[in-house]
Amino acid sequence: MISDPYLAVSIIGADVAISTVLLFGVWRALRATGRPPSNLLRVVLTLGSVLFAWLAVGLFLGWLDIFRSAVAQPFPYIAAAIGVPMVLGALLIRGSRLVREIVGAVPQSWLVGFQVYRVVGVTFLVLYATGQLPGIFALPAGCGDIFVGLTALLVAVGYARWRSRWDRLVVLWNWLGIADLVVAVATGFLSSPSRFQVFALDTPNLLIGSFPLVMIPIYAVPLSIVLHLASLTKLRRDHAPPAKRFGHRALTDAGVI
Numbered sequence: 001m002i003s004d005p006y007l008a009v010s011i012i013g014a015d016v017a018i019s020t021v022l023l024f025g026v027w028r029a030l031r032a033t034g035r036p037p038s039n040l041l042r043v044v045l046t047l048g049s050v051l052f053a054w055l056a057v058g059l060f061l062g063w064l065d066i067f068r069s070a071v072a073q074p075f076p077y078i079a080a081a082i083g084v085p086m087v088l089g090a091l092l093i094r095g096s097r098l099v100r101e102i103v104g105a106v107p108q109s110w111l112v113g114f115q116v117y118r119v120v121g122v123t124f125l126v127l128y129a130t131g132q133l134p135g136i137f138a139l140p141a142g143c144g145d146i147f148v149g150l151t152a153l154l155v156a157v158g159y160a161r162w163r164s165r166w167d168r169l170v171v172l173w174n175w176l177g178i179a180d181l182v183v184a185v186a187t188g189f190l191s192s193p194s195r196f197q198v199f200a201l202d203t204p205n206l207l208i209g210s211f212p213l214v215m216i217p218i219y220a221v222p223l224s225i226v227l228h229l230a231s232l233t234k235l236r237r238d239h240a241p242p243a244k245r246f247g248h249r250a251l252t253d254a255g256v257i
Contacts, residue, residue: 069208070194081218089226113156121145134200144180
């Protein structure tokens with residue numbers, strides 16, 4: 001567990017801020033569709049309950065330090081903490097009518113630009129500079145996150161102004177963002193104490209599984225992946241033939257599928 005209270009406040013505050021801004025964005029987007037206020041409130045409260053319950057569980061488990069080392073664990077718990085929310089999020093984007101409506105309502109430029117929060121990856125570089133994180137993890141994870149966060153605003157503005165011309169760039173940005181997270185998770189996992197560790201054997205990466213830094217891989221990373229998937233899904237549906245796009249929705253509304 002990290003004893004630095006400033007770092008704890010920064011990371012937890014960032015997670016709370018990310019969740020709050022996300023809820024506000026969903027509320028504004030759905031309000032623009034003309035949803036009744038009571039229905040809008042119910043949707044936002046439901047989504048907020050899921051996000052903050054997930055955050056609270058992550059904080060509790062992280063505080064208990066169960067992700068610090070996986071040497072004695074039959075299966076690394078942190079892998080489940082990262083993977084399960086990602087899979088559930090992907091399934092909801094594909095199978096939940098409400099989630100599809102939310103993704104459809106939120107502008108693509110918002111989905112992209114929102115991930116400017118990825119610049120918090122600078123934390124990894126600071127901790128590396130002070131000798132608290134191995135370079136094999138901190139350098140690609142930190143530099144990648146900063147790049148994705150800074151370019152998020154550029155791509156978002158470009159898409160809002162020249163939509164059709166920036167479609168491919170949005171796709172490229174999303175895949176670069178996903179690749180950055182995959183590299184960060186892989187190097188973090190392989191440099192942390194477990195039966196799978198192959199990097200930083202002399203100085204295991206204990207910090208990434210310790211509170212509060214662990215909140216980045218078990219909360220911010222899965223959320224970022226889900227947002228990338230939502231952006232890619234929205235782009236694909238926006239370019240789908242009208243008959244296919246609206247026909248599927250009509251069948252869903254009728255209870256056929």
